Structure formats: C-alpha cells, structure tokens
Amino acid sequence: MRPRRLTAALAIGLARAAAADPLPELGYGLPRDASADGHRVDWLIHFTMAAVALVFLLVGGTLLFALIRHRRAHPAHYQPGRKGSIGLVLGFVGLILVAVDGPLFVHTLFDMRRVFWNFAAAEERPDVVRLEVQARQWAWQGRYPGPDGKFNTPDDAVTLNDLRVPLGAPVVVQLASVDVVHSFSLPNFRVKRDVVPGDITRLMFQARTPGEYEIACAQHCGPNHYKMRGILTVLPEERYREWLRTAEADARRAYDPDDAEARWGWDWRPE
Amino acid sequence: MTPAQALMEAAQPIHAPPTSFWRRYVFSIDHKVIARQFLWAGLLFLLFGGALAMLIRWQWGFPYRPVPLVGGLFLRGSGGLIGPAVYQQLFTTHGLIMIFFAVTPVLIGCFGNLLIPLMIGARDMAFPRLNMYSFWTFLLSQLLVLASFFTALGTAGAGWTTYPPLSTNVGMPGLGQTLMVAAIFVTGASSTMGAVNYVTTVIRLRAPGMTYMRLPLTIWGLWLTAILTALFVPVLGSAALLLLLDREFGTQFFLPAASAVRGGGDPILWQHLFWIFGHPEVYILILPAWGILGDVISFFARKPHHWYRGTVWAMIVVTVLSAMVYGHHMFLTGMSPLLGEGFMLFTLLISAPSMVVVLNWVLTVWKGSVRLDTPMLFALGTAFVFGVGGLTGLFLGDVSMDLYLHDTMFVVGHFHFTMAAASFMGAMTGLYFWFPKMFGRRLDERLGKAHFWFTLIGLTLVFGGQLLAGYAGQQRRLFDPFQYTFIQGLRGLNRWTSYFAFALFAGQFLFVANFFRTVFGRRAAPSGPNPWEVTTLEWSATSSPPPFHNFDRIPEVVRGPHEFSNPEVRRLTGRDYAGQAEVLPGGGEPAAAAGKG
Numbered sequence: 001m002r003p004r005r006l007t008a009a010l011a012i013g014l015a016r017a018a019a020a021d022p023l024p025e026l027g028y029g030l031p032r033d034a035s036a037d038g039h040r041v042d043w044l045i046h047f048t049m050a051a052v053a054l055v056f057l058l059v060g061g062t063l064l065f066a067l068i069r070h071r072r073a074h075p076a077h078y079q080p081g082r083k084g085s086i087g088l089v090l091g092f093v094g095l096i097l098v099a100v101d102g103p104l105f106v107h108t109l110f111d112m113r114r115v116f117w118n119f120a121a122a123e124e125r126p127d128v129v130r131l132e133v134q135a136r137q138w139a140w141q142g143r144y145p146g147p148d149g150k151f152n153t154p155d156d157a158v159t160l161n162d163l164r165v166p167l168g169a170p171v172v173v174q175l176a177s178v179d180v181v182h183s184f185s186l187p188n189f190r191v192k193r194d195v196v197p198g199d200i201t202r203l204m205f206q207a208r209t210p211g212e213y214e215i216a217c218a219q220h221c222g223p224n225h226y227k228m229r230g231i232l233t234v235l236p237e238e239r240y241r242e243w244l245r246t247a248e249a250d251a252r253r254a255y256d257p258d259d260a261e262a263r264w265g266w267d268w269r270p271e
Numbered sequence: 272m273t274p275a276q277a278l279m280e281a282a283q284p285i286h287a288p289p290t291s292f293w294r295r296y297v298f299s300i301d302h303k304v305i306a307r308q309f310l311w312a313g314l315l316f317l318l319f320g321g322a323l324a325m326l327i328r329w330q331w332g333f334p335y336r337p338v339p340l341v342g343g344l345f346l347r348g349s350g351g352l353i354g355p356a357v358y359q360q361l362f363t364t365h366g367l368i369m370i371f372f373a374v375t376p377v378l379i380g381c382f383g384n385l386l387i388p389l390m391i392g393a394r395d396m397a398f399p400r401l402n403m404y405s406f407w408t409f410l411l412s413q414l415l416v417l418a419s420f421f422t423a424l425g426t427a428g429a430g431w432t433t434y435p436p437l438s439t440n441v442g443m444p445g446l447g448q449t450l451m452v453a454a455i456f457v458t459g460a461s462s463t464m465g466a467v468n469y470v471t472t473v474i475r476l477r478a479p480g481m482t483y484m485r486l487p488l489t490i491w492g493l494w495l496t497a498i499l500t501a502l503f504v505p506v507l508g509s510a511a512l513l514l515l516l517d518r519e520f521g522t523q524f525f526l527p528a529a530s531a532v533r534g535g536g537d538p539i540l541w542q543h544l545f546w547i548f549g550h551p552e553v554y555i556l557i558l559p560a561w562g563i564l565g566d567v568i569s570f571f572a573r574k575p576h577h578w579y580r581g582t583v584w585a586m587i588v589v590t591v592l593s594a595m596v597y598g599h600h601m602f603l604t605g606m607s608p609l610l611g612e613g614f615m616l617f618t619l620l621i622s623a624p625s626m627v628v629v630l631n632w633v634l635t636v637w638k639g640s641v642r643l644d645t646p647m648l649f650a651l652g653t654a655f656v657f658g659v660g661g662l663t664g665l666f667l668g669d670v671s672m673d674l675y676l677h678d679t680m681f682v683v684g685h686f687h688f689t690m691a692a693a694s695f696m697g698a699m700t701g702l703y704f705w706f707p708k709m710f711g712r713r714l715d716e717r718l719g720k721a722h723f724w725f726t727l728i729g730l731t732l733v734f735g736g737q738l739l740a741g742y743a744g745q746q747r748r749l750f751d752p753f754q755y756t757f758i759q760g761l762r763g764l765n766r767w768t769s770y771f772a773f774a775l776f777a778g779q780f781l782f783v784a785n786f787f788r789t790v791f792g793r794r795a796a797p798s799g800p801n802p803w804e805v806t807t808l809e810w811s812a813t814s815s816p817p818p819f820h821n822f823d824r825i826p827e828v829v830r831g832p833h834e835f836s837n838p839e840v841r842r843l844t845g846r847d848y849a850g851q852a853e854v855l856p857g858g859g860e861p862a863a864a865a866g867k868g
Contacts, residue, residue, distance in 0.1 A: 028764070030675075031744045031757050041675050045666065052662035059633060060658060066636045067643075067651070070572075076836035076847070077638035080575035089578065089630045093623050100665070101619040108671040109612060116674060117608050136531070178531040180437040181538060183603065183678060187744040187757060190675040194604045196538060197436060198527025201605040214755050218678035218746055220430045222442055223355040226750040264530070 031187050034213055034234065036168075036206040038190035040111045044104065051100045116191065119271045122170040122204050129171045131163065134264050135182040135195040138228040140215055143265050146248050152265030154255045157247035161230035166240035167210055173203045174269065183219035186232060192218055200269055207234040272824070275479030279825045283394040283476070288819035298407075300399035301819060302384045305406050307709060309380030312406075312413060313373050318779075320368040325776050326353060326361050332769030334751045355750040359428040360447075362748055364416070366431030367451065369691065370552070371458050372413055377698045378559045379462070379500070380409065383469050383493045385709060389809035389817065390487050392478025392826045392852070397471040401464050408461035415454035419447040427451035430748065432545060435525035435538045439517050449518050452511050459508035462500050469497035478808070478852070480828030484580065485851070487807050487832040489701075491583055492562020495590045496555050503551040503594070510544035542601055550597035554589060556690050557657070560697025561586060561628055564650050566832065567700055568632050570805045571647035572639030573847055575833040577631045585624035585631075592621050602673045611670050618668030625661055629654065640836070640847075644803070645719035646704035652727040653696040659731070660688030663738060678748075681741025684734045692730040699726070699782075707798035708809055711816050712789050722781040729775025736768030804848055807832050811850025826852035 030042060070076075079085075114121075122128055132143040132151055142163045146155030165171045175184050177197040184203060185192040193203040215230035235243060256262065272280070289295050299305060322341075329338050330353050337343075342351025353361070384402065388395055396402045419426040424445025429438035433452065436442060473494045477486070486494075516522040517536075525541045526534025569576040576582065598606065598614030632654055641647070663685040666672045676682065699722075707713050741747075745758045745765075752758060752765065789795045801810040809817070812826045828851050834840065840849045843856055 028739065028743055028760065030742065038675075041671050044669065044671050045675070048666050048669070048672065052665060056658055056662055059629060060655070063633045063636060063651075063654070066633065066639075067641055070636065070639050071641055072643075074638075074640050076573040076640035078575065078836045078838060079577075079638065080833070081578035081581070081634070085634055086578050086581060089581065089627055089634065092630060093626045096626060097620075097623055101622055104665070104669055105616060105619055108615065108669050111671045112608060112612070116671065176529075178529050180442050181434050185678070185746070187675070192603055192674055192677055196527070196604060197529035197532055198537065199539070199605065214757055216746055216755060219434070220359070220748045221437060223359050223428070223750070225359075225748065226355065226752070226754050229754055 032209075033188065033190065034207060034209040034211060035186075035189035035191070036208045037111075037115045038188075040107075040115065041190040044107060044111075047107075048100075048104060055096065055100070116204065119172060119202055119204055122172050123270060125170050127166075127169040129165055129169050130268060131165070131171060131173045132265055132268075133163070133173055133175050133184060133195075135175065135177045135184065135217070135221075135228075137179050137222050138217070138224045140184070140228070140230040141264065144244065144247070145268070146251070151268055152263055154257075155248055155252060156265060157244060157251045158262070159247065161215070162233070163215065163230065164233045164235055164240060164243055165207055166237050167207050167234055168237070170204060170206045174266075175201045175203060176266065178264075180221050181219050182217050182221050182228065185216040185218040186213065187216060188213040194219060200266070202271065210234045210236055273479060273827055276825050276827050279476075279479060283825065285394070285820040298403060300395070300403045302388050302396050302399065302402060303709070303816065303821075305402050306381045306383075306385035308406050309376045309384060309409070310709075312410060313376030313381060316368055316413065316416075317373040317377065318783075320365055320373050321776055321779065323361050323365040323368065325773060327358075327365060328769040328772040329353070330358055330361075330750065331752060332766040334753065356428065357425065358750045359430075359748075360426050363427050363430050364420075364451070367427070367455070368416065370431065370556070371455065372416060374556055374690070374694050374698065375458075375462065376409060378556060378694060378701075379493070379496060380406070380465065382489075382559060382563070382698075382701050382705070383465065383497065385705065386489055386809065387469055387472050387493060388476070389708070389813070389821060390490050390807050391473060391476060391481055392808045392812070392822060392828065393472060393476035394821050394825070396468050397475055398468050401468050405461050405464040405468065408464065409458060412454045412458035412461060415450050415457060419450035419454070422447040422450065432549070433514070433541075434545075435514065435517070435541050436527065436532050436534075438514060439526060441526070441532055449515065452514050452518065456508050456511040456515065459504045459511065462504045463508070466497040466500035466504070469493060470501055473497075478826050478828050480852075482828075484583070485828055485831045487562075488565030488576065488579070488582060488586075489559070489562040491586055492558040492560070492565070495586055496558045499551045499555050499558075499590060499593065503548045503555075506544055507548035507552075510541060510548070513544075514541070539601075539604055542604060543597075546597040546600045547594075549600065551593045553686070553690060554593040556694045557697075558586060558590070560653060560657075560694055560700075563697055563701045563704075564632060564653055565628075566807070567646050567650040567704055568635050568654075569833045569835065570803060571642045571644060571650070572636045573642065573835045574635055574639035575831075575835055577634035577637075579831065579833065581627055582631045585627040588624040589621060589628075592617055592624070596621065596668070599668050599673070602670050603677055615668060615670050619665070621668075622661070622665065629658065629661075645714070645716055645723060646700050646803075648720065648723045649696050649700035649703060649726075652723060653693050653700055655727070656688050656692035656696060656730055656734075659735075660685060660690075660693055663688065675744075676741065678746060679741035680737045680745045680747050683747045684737030684739075684741055687734040687737065688730075692734055696726065696730070699723075704803070705809075706789070707802050707815050709816060710790050711797055712795040713798045713802055714785050714789050715795070718781055718785040718788075722778065722785065725775065725778030725781060729771060729778055732771040733768055733775055736764055736771065740764055740768070804846070806834050806848050806850050808851050812852050828852050829854070 134141040140161050142159040144157040145151050175195040177195040182195040189205045191205050193201050213232045215232050217228035337351030426447035429443050513524040523534035523536040525538050526536045596618045599618045745752050800814045813822050834849045836847045
C-alpha cells in the first residue's frame, strides 16, 4: 500500500513539474517571493506581526491575570485612577508610538519613495522594460513597444493573459482599463495597483527568480472576476530576447491596418 | 424639587400613555417601543445576513457542489449550485445587509433609542415624532432590500462598496442594483433623522446635574456615533443619489472616458465620497460598543472606571481622527504619494487613543471584584476580538504592506474582527445587560454562557481562518479561489473555516431560544428594577420596564456613573454602589473620587 502511494505521489509530482502551470505553494504563510524588493514588504509584515503579538500577549495576559486574581471574593479597590496608573497608560501608548508606529512609518516612507513608487529611478536605468497592460472584463492584454521603442505602432508585440519579463531588469507597467475598475496584482512580487478606467496607473517590480507566476485581478469586476488570471513568466535575459523577437515577428505578420480594435496602445507617459 | 428640576419638569410634562393598539405598538412615538421595533427589524435581518454568509462559506469550502437543504429551495434553476452571478450577489448583499440593515439598527437604532433618554434622565427624545419617522423610513429601506431579490436579474452584485462603473448600467444593468442603491439612500435618510435626534437630545435634555463628565460612557459612545452619522451619512446619501441618477437618468458623474464606457465623469469620485463616509462608519459601529464596554466592565468589576476622562477624550480624538484617515482604503488607486503618506500617518496615530481605551478597561478590572455574569463575559469577549481586529489594522494602514495585503482575505478577517465580531459581541453585551430593562426579565444565565462560548470561539476561529488565508495571498470575493494555483494548499483551511462558521451560525439559535423563552415563557421571574446592582439612572431611578413617562420625577444627578465600592457609601447604605441620583441617608456627600478620575 505504502510504496504504491509513494509512486503515485512521485508520479503526480513529476507530472506537475512537467506541466507548464506554476507550481502550487504549500499554503499557510506568504507565497514564494520572486522579486528583488518583496523582502521589504515581508520584513515589515514580520516586524508588525512580532510587535502586535507582543502587545496582545502583554495586555491580554494582564487582563487575564487580573480576572483570575481579582475574582468576586476579592474586595474591590475604590480607585478611579491615580497619577501612577494614568502615567502607566500614557507611557505604554508612548512606547507603542515610538517603538512600533514610528519604525513602521519611517521604514515605509523609505521603501515607497526609494523603491515601490520611485518610477523615475527605474525609467532612468538602461535595461528598463516598459510594458502596457490593458484590463478588460475578464482578461489582461499586454503590449511591448517593439524595436522602435514606441507603443501603438505596427511592430508592437501583443499578448493575452501572458506577460514575460527578463530576470533582474526593472519592469515598469502602465495600466489602463476599458470598462470597470480592476486591480493588477502580483502576489509573488508583493505589488498591486488598481486599474481605473479613464486613467493610466503605474506599477513597478524587478524579478529575482525565473519561473512562472500568477497575475491576479484583486478588485471585484463582475461575475467572472475569479477567472481574470494571467501568467507572468520570468525568463533569463537571452531567452527573453529570443521570445520577444518571435513575438514581434508574429505581431508583424498578424498586423491588420483595418483592425482599429487591436491598436489600443497609448503613448508612454513618463511620470 | 430643585428649581433646575422644576424647569425640566415644565419642559417635559407627563402625557397620558396612548390607549389604542396602533398608537401603542405600531405607530408609537415612545422611544422604548421604537427601540424594540429597531431590535426586531435588526435581529431578523441579522439572521438573514448570517444565512447569506453561510452560503458564501459553502462556496469557499465546497466549490461547485450543490448547497444542501436550502439549495433545492432557492437555487432550483441551477440544481442547487451557486453560480458566479449568484455568488457576487451573495457577498454584496451580505455586506450591505449586515452593515446597514442589521448591526446599525441593533447597535444604534435600538440602544440609542432605548438608552439615551433613560440614561440622561429624560422623558423621551427631543423629537419623538421624528423618531417614529426614522423607524418607518428604515422599514421602507428594508422592504426595498427584500424587493431587490425578486427582480429579473437578481439583486445587487457590485460589492458592498458599489464601485462604479461596475455598479452603473455598464456592469449591473438590473433593477435589483437600483433598488439596493435606493435602499442605501433611504436608510441614510433614516439614520440622519435618528442622529439629529440623538445629538439634540443629549445636548438639551440631560437631567439637572448630569454634566458631560457625568455621562455614562455608553452615552458618550452613542453621542459621538450620532455626530459622525449626522456629518457623514449624508455624504453617502448624496453619492447614492448621484449613482441613481447615473443609472436611471443618463447622467455621467461616475462614468469615465474609456473605450467601453464613454462618459465624462470619474469613478474615483465615488470612491472618495464612499470612503469619506465609509471610514467613519467603522467607528460609527464600534463607538457604541466601546461605550457599552466601558460601563459594563466597570459595573461588573464593581470598581470606578479607570481614568474616565482619559477614555472620554480618547473617544473624542478617535472620532476626529476617523474623519481624516479614509484615504487608506484607496492607497492603490494611484493617489499622490504625499497624500498616501499623510493618510498613513493619521491611521497609525489612531492606535494611540484606541490603546488608551483598551488599557483603561484592563486597569478597571485590575483590583476589582469581578462578577462573571453573561454581560461581563460578552464585554470581555468583545475586548478580545476588538484587540485582534485593532492590531491587524496596523498592517493595513501601512502603504507598503497594503501593496501585498490589500483586497486579500486578510482585510476581510480584519474588518470582520472589528465591525462584525466586536460590534456583534458589543451588541450582545448590551442586549444581555439591558434585557431586563426592556422586557422586565433576565435572560437565562446558563443558555447565555453557552451562547457566549459558542460565539467567542466561533468568531475567533472563522475570522482567524480568514486572516490566515489572506496572509497566504487568497484574494477576497473570488467565486472559486482555487483558480489560482499558488493557494491550492488552502483548500483544507477554507473547508475548516466553513465548518466553524456553520457551528457559529447554529450556536446563535441558543440566543434565539433564550430570547423567546424569556419573553414569552412563563418560567422567568420579574427581574426587579436593578438586578445588576448598578448606578446609572435607568436602573437606579426607575422601574423595569420603565413607565411610559420613564421617570415619575426628573432625577437630580449628584455623582458620576461609576460610584462603586466607595467605603463611605458602604458605611451609610450597606451597599457597594450609589445611584447617580441617589441621596444618601444622613445627607452627607461622600468624597466623590469617581467624578474626578
């Protein structure tokens, strides 16, 4: 019985590895971090978790202790608060502001300004990858600028629910929606941005580990919201170039000047 | 009678109670009857909203399987299966019903009406007739909600946040969505009427001697809630009106210029209007619970509330801050980074006053003489779930962590711990505590305690499971969360959370049974005017239930709300408490330390 089960598990494992689908996570705990900067978010989450657990145990423990110790048989103390006990309250609150809220705020300020929302720095890098994504009910359309570096020209590579990016280069995505509000979310990269119709929003990340990851829509966008799923593939530099060349050649061959619907791209908007 | 009392007596003469059935029980202007009307309406919808939650949980635990028992009844067309279109209606209406049509009427409609006049020593609300209109308007909005279920395309499905363009005809063309938006508008009008009434009553009709710093904390909570309601619910009402115009009259307030929509408006405008209301709404639902807890913990610890003034000011600061943090719901819409940082700063600052309130509860229990009756158990349980909810809020008020956690089940778990668990248990605290005042009898203690443990453990496991799922990245509002491979490992977690949810729901029938047994059964004995031996006016200065005119004579308040275990009072009366308007034998006033606190 047992060896048979083992072989079955092995076979399933091999089949999964062979399939092109992203590997399922174990569950429980943050999903695999495949980005260069996701660890900043993870660090904050872990720091906050430790801090709130400590506060919870401290305050909850005191309450529990008081409940057990000062039960009905215990005569109540006629005491509406003294300087000492009020000082204790204020001191504890001050401690939380300084030791928890303060570091949280400062850390986030640096992360947002230097990394997550610092589009200017990413755009200055020579290896930056620019990408336009148009969301619609219920799919993600991708557009690469092609050799001319301009969007909405005949040499653009276009994809559906399939984005590919090179390893180690900053990727700047500009997002638009044709219908309702969506949200472009990359759980394995710890980034997410709403896609608002009538507006262009931005998102930036940098991949650290090659592989296939999922693109999720995080904002309820209609009955089939749950199916608005795409795949983001992180490829090593040469393989990415290779794929891009093929995609551009395909795009040129498929280009139809009369198909206005297909030319949804927009001029890149520097911030 | 003092001159001040005479003035209040002249302002609020005793009227004869109405004799006809309709005037007494249906179109009543008596705040105590209206409170019970709100209670019934709210509890029925609470059951309804809870049942919807069970269907959502079924879908997450057992996707693509027909719903047992009720499936054949309500989902006959699909063979008992929940489809994606029905699913989105389930979570939309669950949210809307619970917030606007269940928790709001119980916590604010019922307790606000019942307690404000009784606890401040008034004969009724400042505007009794407006009070009646408020209830009947509310009932109309509930009927609109029910009607929306019977429309051709079904009820609303754009999420409780009703974001356009999805909530306009572009995404939800059915009449059901229109009726639901109309219901939000109508219930907003009802809440505003109620709030104006509460605010006025507290300012104008406090009994002589009932200074602001002698108000029971429950009244502080309800009053601050009423102020927030009067300021911000009209914002929601106007947004709902604009959305109705967009849906029915071709305006384009929220329709953007995008290829499939073609309008001239801005969907982000809705989000601003919605959350300017939406964040204060969180505090609208939690401040009454805070107030109730502040009083009940002091009452059952037999000890003056620790640093009463600190709690009052903390609640005021939270009220003010609550209006300045709404942007944290919109961090990812592409708002200016500077704005995001400002909203984050204010959000983090809210932790300070909230912590003051919680620590004051702990220090009130410290060195008390704790009586663990059902209301006290519920109060402590509320403090527990509120602690979890408040602390998990820290993650979400932060822009960086929001990049990952926004729109995951972590958010769902967080706001269920605060708005659902804490508000619900806070309401139960109040219900068990003031039940003798409303119905003249005490709820059964054994059933009550069983109900408490079911509820506390159930709520913690269910919403704790949601926090875990969100931490692992499960998105909220997914018909089939397991479309995504990276959360395949969470199937077991989702299933177990569903089992716990079903148990939690079943456990609520302990309360239903207790409620009916006590109100209609013959076994329960009358509770007497002051079964909990506490100080506030509704217990110490009138009978249970109070007469139509509340007080035979308007009381003259002489001390704060938490005069417990004063040795001087014990020497004079032999009791460990003194009513707020009680004149002690010998006429000597004991040093009122509780008032200074």
